[in-house]
Amino acid sequence: MKKWQVYVVVISLFVHLAASRVETIIEGRTGEITNKLFDGIRGRRTVEIINKLGGGLTLTLHCKSKDDDLGVQTLAPDSRWSFKFTPAFFGTTRFSCNFKWGGESHSFDIYDDDRDVGDKQCYLCSWNIYNGSQGGFTCRFQESTGRYDICYVWNE
Numbered sequence: 439m440k441k442w443q444v445y446v447v448v449i450s451l452f453v454h455l456a457a458s459r460v461e462t463i464i465e466g467r468t469g470e471i472t473n474k475l476f477d478g479i480r481g482r483r484t485v486e487i488i489n490k491l492g493g494g495l496t497l498t499l500h501c502k503s504k505d506d507d508l509g510v511q512t513l514a515p516d517s518r519w520s521f522k523f524t525p526a527f528f529g530t531t532r533f534s535c536n537f538k539w540g541g542e543s544h545s546f547d548i549y550d551d552d553r554d555v556g557d558k559q560c561y562l563c564s565w566n567i568y569n570g571s572q573g574g575f576t577c578r579f580q581e582s583t584g585r586y587d588i589c590y591v592w593n594e
């Protein structure tokens with residue numbers, strides 16, 4: 439074995455050990471912060487949708503990206519549903535959802551790489567869905583305020 443080959447083997451072993459240590463430490467702990475940290479390292483996102491329609495209304499939703507159809511989900515009042523994904527490294531990742539309740543039907547890009555960057559970036563992207571006079575709206579949780587105060591009207 440040449441000297442550089444030994445280095446490669448030693449370095450690979452070290453990297454492997456370091457990587458498995460990260461996993462072990464993280465598995466040993468629980469809670470949102472650890473998961474969030476680990477998801478952050480991997481760039482993994484969690485999108486959560488919460489039925490805040492009020493009035494005992496059931497929310498029916500259907501989310502899709504260009505590659506994945508996440509199926510039709512039915513949410514009882516105040517209940518939540520979530521999915522996880524890793525954004526594409528090249529190109530943009532976009533998940534669009536259709537929301538239905540009462541006589542309303544609206545679509546919204548629940549995750550969009552182009553929109554959710556910089557200070558709008560989220561790893562746990564949690565959304566409240568509200569009914570209202572203009573056909574309702576949605577607000578995302580903002581870590582710095584601890585509130586659902588990043589609000590949007592529907593895309594359609």
Ligand SMILES: *[C@@H]1O[C@H](CO)[C@@H](O)[C@H](O)[C@H]1NC(C)=O
Nearest residue numbers: 493495539540541569570571
């Ligand atoms: C949604 O909210 C509007 C405005 O408050 C209300 O008029 C409407 O009845 C609500 N929709 C349902 C299905 O309850």
